Amino acid sequence: MNSSKRILTKFTLIPIHFLLQPFSLLSRKKVLWELSSEQKVQLQLQWKRIMKHRNSVRISFQNNKELIQKIKYETKLKNKDNISRTTAYLSFFKKHPEIQWAFLAHMVSRNAGYFMTDLKGEFLLHILDDVFAENLYTMLEKGNSMIFEDAYPQLLLYEESKTKGMSLFFLCHFFNVSPFMEGVWELYFQGDHSPLLPIAQIINEQSHIENHLVQTAEYQQLLKHLTYRIQEWLQLSQILFPVLPLKNSVGKNMYNFESLNARIELGQNLYHILFHPKHFHNTYTFALKTPHTGSRNDYDRSVFTLKDDPHKKKYPIEKLSFFKTKKNQKIYSPHLYDVWKQNYHGPFFKSNWFSEQDFSIEKIRLVKKKSIPISLSYWAGLHKLESAFLLKHYYRLIKKK
Incomplete structure (x- = not known):
């Protein structure tokens, strides 16, 4: 690719993306669904009942004791790493497609795996310092694991309740699940099949990691790190739902991850996008046909490769050209198992965020907001x-001279 085309690529696509970003951030939210007055009353009654009797719940039947041990064992088994968690969510959704959050969790967890392997891929391995990359991976892995540890027992309790035809959600207490979710599950099991359950699950999981991850001193220090700001500027935090061909994919950019409200609204937007009739079938077909490995090669084999080139040239070459790679050029994106071995297995914490009922009710709604087309954000x-990678390499060469 000649010099003029390189300049045309980098100096059109990237500025266009920057120019469009403010319009996306300032676009108005549209509320698609809100709690009815009756639902608010029912929720408050459930929460009041649960909070009153929560500490007095006792297990007297042997079958319930066995069920608790079974669910704890199954959760620990599936909470091995990002691959096992992501697979478990999809397996559950295939059996219980009415629980839509399970498929949303599967697709978001896929993206968490992509973020993890990006840290050891073609570009970031040479842009980020090793210590920061390790810390960022640890935070991604910890958040992924903490959400699963909280959510998967809820899913298994639902499965058992469905099988037996009776609510077993009073056992939530024994898995440190928030009373917030226990009340929502009770309403769902009584027949409330509005968007209440998936939206509440989004609120619950983001509130759970807010207390036990995002607000920790360790994570706050990571956020302040200059390299994190560079990572944020590079817009690496895209949640991509592949729809093949890839130019038809959908998703959202993540902004301001340290904000609980921003993460909740992102989850609501992603839920709306994923289950839109135009997108769901194609995305679900992709998920069924494509086992999750953590490599971006899963969804775009024309751009990404699993093998790093052992014969790289001394001077790196530009591989990207607008919305494709140059002929015979591919970007290295490894399997997760090939580059990361350490995983998070605790400690896990009680989901104790729920205290302000009015705040929680206010957040239970479904919103959507216009954003930049994900294909443009993805390629930008x-x-x-690649620009940051090349600049850093040539800076080092000039410094040596």
Whole structure:
């Protein structure tokens, strides 16, 4: 690719993306669904009952004791790593497609795996310092594991309740699940099949990691790190739902991850996008046909490769050209198992965030907000990464001279 085309690529696509970002951030939210007055009353009654009797719940039947041990064992088994968690969510959704959050969790967890392997991929391995990359991986892995540890027992309790035809959600207490979710599950089991359950699950999981991850001193220090700001500027935090061909994919950019409200609204937007009739079938077909490995090669084999080139040239070459790679050029994106071995297995904490009922009710709604087409953000992000990688390499060469 000649010099003029390189300049045309980098100096059109990246600025266009920057120019469009403010319009996306300032676009108005549209509320698609809110709690009815009756639902609010029912929720408050459930929460009041649960909070009153929560500490007095006792297990007297042997079958319930066995069920608790079974669910704890199954959760620990599936909470091995990002691959096992992501697979478990999809397996559950295939059996219980009415629990939509399970498929949303599967697709978001896929993206968490992509973020993890990006840290050891073609570009970031050479842009980020090793210590920061390790810390960022640890935070991603910890959040992924903590959400699963809280959510998967809820899913298994639902499965058992469905099988037996009776609510077993009073056992939530024994898995440190928030009373917030126990009340919502009770309403769902009584027949409330509005968006209440998936939206509440989004609120619950983000509130859970807010207390036990995002607000920790360890994570706050990571957020302040200059390299994190560079990572945020490069827009690496895209949640991509592949729809093949890839130019038809959907998803959202993540902004301001340290904000609980921003993460909840992102989850609501992603839920709306994923289960839109135009997108669901194609995305679900992709998930069924494509086992999750953590490599971006899963969804785009024309751009990404699992093998790093052992014969790289001394001077790196540009591989990207607008919305594709140059002929015979591919970007290295490894399997997760090939680059990360350490995983998070605790300690896990009680989901004790729920205290302000009015705040929780206010957040239970479904919103959507217009954003930049994900295909543009995705490719602009790749070009930013490659630009940063090339600039850093040539800076080192000039410094040596």
